[in-house]
Amino acid sequence: MQPGTPRISGSGMRLAYERRIIAEELTVAIPDRSFTVIIGPNACGKSTLLRALSRMLKPTAGAVLLDGEDIHTLPARKVARTLGLLPQSSIAPDGISVAELVARGRYPHQGLLRQWSRDDERVVEESMAATGVADLADRPVDELSGGQRQRVWIAMALAQQTPLLMLDEPTTYLDIAHQIEILDLCAHLHEEQGRTLVVVLHDLNHAARYATHLIAMREGRVMAAGNPRDIVTADLVEQVFGLPCRVIDDPESGTPMVIPAARRRADATPSTAAMELA
Amino acid sequence: MIVLRIPNGWSVRFHPRALAVGAGAALLAVVLSVFAIGSGDYPMSSADVLRTLAGRGSPAEDFIIGELRLPRLVTALLVGAALALAGTVFQSLVRNPLGSPDVLGFTQGAATGALVVVVVGGSSAALAGAALAGGLATGLLIYAIAWREGVHGYRLVLVGIGVAAILTGVNGYLLTRAPLMQAARAVLWLTGSLDGRGWVNAMPLLIAMAVLVPVLLACGPAVRMIEMGDDTANALGVRVERLRLVLLGAAVLLVSLAAAAAGPVSFVALTAPHVAKRLTRTPGPNLLPSMCVGALLLVAADFAAQRAFTAHQLPVGVVTGALGGAYLVWLLATERKAGRI
Numbered sequence: 001m002q003p004g005t006p007r008i009s010g011s012g013m014r015l016a017y018e019r020r021i022i023a024e025e026l027t028v029a030i031p032d033r034s035f036t037v038i039i040g041p042n043a044c045g046k047s048t049l050l051r052a053l054s055r056m057l058k059p060t061a062g063a064v065l066l067d068g069e070d071i072h073t074l075p076a077r078k079v080a081r082t083l084g085l086l087p088q089s090s091i092a093p094d095g096i097s098v099a100e101l102v103a104r105g106r107y108p109h110q111g112l113l114r115q116w117s118r119d120d121e122r123v124v125e126e127s128m129a130a131t132g133v134a135d136l137a138d139r140p141v142d143e144l145s146g147g148q149r150q151r152v153w154i155a156m157a158l159a160q161q162t163p164l165l166m167l168d169e170p171t172t173y174l175d176i177a178h179q180i181e182i183l184d185l186c187a188h189l190h191e192e193q194g195r196t197l198v199v200v201l202h203d204l205n206h207a208a209r210y211a212t213h214l215i216a217m218r219e220g221r222v223m224a225a226g227n228p229r230d231i232v233t234a235d236l237v238e239q240v241f242g243l244p245c246r247v248i249d250d251p252e253s254g255t256p257m258v259i260p261a262a263r264r265r266a267d268a269t270p271s272t273a274a275m276e277l278a
Numbered sequence: 279m280i281v282l283r284i285p286n287g288w289s290v291r292f293h294p295r296a297l298a299v300g301a302g303a304a305l306l307a308v309v310l311s312v313f314a315i316g317s318g319d320y321p322m323s324s325a326d327v328l329r330t331l332a333g334r335g336s337p338a339e340d341f342i343i344g345e346l347r348l349p350r351l352v353t354a355l356l357v358g359a360a361l362a363l364a365g366t367v368f369q370s371l372v373r374n375p376l377g378s379p380d381v382l383g384f385t386q387g388a389a390t391g392a393l394v395v396v397v398v399g400g401s402s403a404a405l406a407g408a409a410l411a412g413g414l415a416t417g418l419l420i421y422a423i424a425w426r427e428g429v430h431g432y433r434l435v436l437v438g439i440g441v442a443a444i445l446t447g448v449n450g451y452l453l454t455r456a457p458l459m460q461a462a463r464a465v466l467w468l469t470g471s472l473d474g475r476g477w478v479n480a481m482p483l484l485i486a487m488a489v490l491v492p493v494l495l496a497c498g499p500a501v502r503m504i505e506m507g508d509d510t511a512n513a514l515g516v517r518v519e520r521l522r523l524v525l526l527g528a529a530v531l532l533v534s535l536a537a538a539a540a541g542p543v544s545f546v547a548l549t550a551p552h553v554a555k556r557l558t559r560t561p562g563p564n565l566l567p568s569m570c571v572g573a574l575l576l577v578a579a580d581f582a583a584q585r586a587f588t589a590h591q592l593p594v595g596v597v598t599g600a601l602g603g604a605y606l607v608w609l610l611a612t613e614r615k616a617g618r619i
């Protein structure tokens with residue numbers, strides 16, 4: 001499955017919260033059928049970019065195009081059948097069961113007189129099976145562990161049946177085993193179901209291992225974009241994160257792996273440590 | 279969950295428990311209504327009440343029921359239903375179980391309007407109109423202050439509480455300016471009372487509800503989405519900002535009209551949705567069950583207010599305040615024990 005032409009892209013975007021400008025002249029394209037990961041240091045604008053691409057934030061200049069049309073002129077429900085988003089924080093209503101929460105993902109496919117079709121039922125069951133939460137269907141969401149809850153939310157987004165799916169830091173607050181579990185699930189959705197994924201991640205090594213397309217950002221600009229094998233170098237990491245490091249091949253997957261430079265002496269400032277390394 | 283499907287692809291889904299609670303509360307409200315209409319200085323049996331309601335009573339019975347007791351009862355049912363519906367909508371809108379119009383300043387705004395008429399002097403109709411205008415103006419004011427590239431639930435609560443505090447002060451000032459007789463009338467109005475309510479009080483609310491209830495019920499599924507957060511609702515295709523404006527407008531109208539009809543009856547908007555939610559055990563804004571529970575609550579409270587003390591009648595607001603306050607304390611205590619607050 002080769003990454004193809006973009007279904008969603010942003011060009012010349014100025015992204016701002018009220019008067020605070022996060023990015024200017026930002027242009028990105030998400031290759032079709034890619035597993036795109038956006039990385040960068042804190043406050044680099046990666047979540048803001050995801051919000052713009054998922055129409056949560058309207059660019060004050062430039063545009064986001066979905067299948068060639070300005071995403072803000074398309075009907076909201078139509079977009080919701082093409083593009084799904086799992087935001088950083090979602091609120092599970094009090095006492096709701098797993099099956100009911102996942103069922104809410106069917107909203108854009110329903111109407112006043114089409115409240116619960118056989119399709120809805122089937123898709124909800126499939127979504128729960130794909131994320132491994134089918135056994136939890138009748139349990140209240142409040143009682144689940146963090147990892148289980150995240151899988152339930154992903155199941156809800158899957159039930160939306162969108163070819164494009166965006167996830168904002170889906171592994172935050174999870175332990176390492178559950179982080180890998182979620183990323184494996186994403187890889188499965190990408191490879192087996194052919195969905196285009198756009199995921200914001202913090203961990204560079206996770207990004208390099210799972211992404212087919214990596215976007216590295218710093219201070220609202222794209223510093224590099226492409227296959228991680230081609231773009232992840234010690235220079236790029238230094239440039240993007242300001243972190244001196246070595247990049248070796250991941251012995252498990254053969255993808256680039258970033259090893260932070262070792263042992264800065266307690267009396268050395270970061271800049272002298274960097275000079276010593278050089 | 280029960281699903282009904284017909285072959286052309288239409289389907290309807292409902293929770294049996296929510297349906298049972300709504301129907302049960304509605305039925306109880308009707309039974310209690312018949313009983314309440316029959317009681318009073320001129321007692322009538324339930325059979326006589328039903329016969330008169332069917333249009334086959336004596337002229338005296340027709341007058342007592344048709345002109346005195348029925349309008350008061352219909353006002354009680356409508357005010358209870360309207361307050362409960364508005365309360366449910368507010369709670370979903372701000373995602374806070376304490377987000378009721380009593381807390382957010384709309385009730386106080388309606389009171390300010392009414393008090394201005396009391397000070398200046400004016401008819402009952404002017405008082406009701408001013409209460410409506412006061413509630414709507416407060417709604418606009420809060421929306422305008424809270425609006426910053428969209429209105430977020432949290433900011434709406436904070437602005438609402440601030441406006442409520444200011445208006446409480448304004449209301450106090452207006453009361454001190456009113457002539458003594460007028461001030462007494464104002465205090466009775468502020469407590470919330472159904473005494474002497476006629477068709478003229480019930481009709482505006484009835485008309486508004488005939489329009490707004492279907493609108494709100496149609497918004498129900500979208501309101502359910504908004505409960506999961508603005509971003510999640512947006513991602514699912516809900517126009518969050520537009521929906522919020524519709525909900526806010528409808529809820530403020532309902533609260534203001536209810537206040538215009540019966541005064542700012544306290545705690546019904548806060549407690550009815552909670553009671554409904556506990557009974558239905560169904561997530562989501564149980565709009566219809568809440569409405570039925572609200573109507574039942576107010577009819578029951580008014581019945582108690584009229585009959586609890588044989589010597590004299592209480593304004594209904596005293597009863598809802600006492601019951602609602604006790605319920606709130608109990609709710610806070612159990613929620614605290616459960617570690618939710």
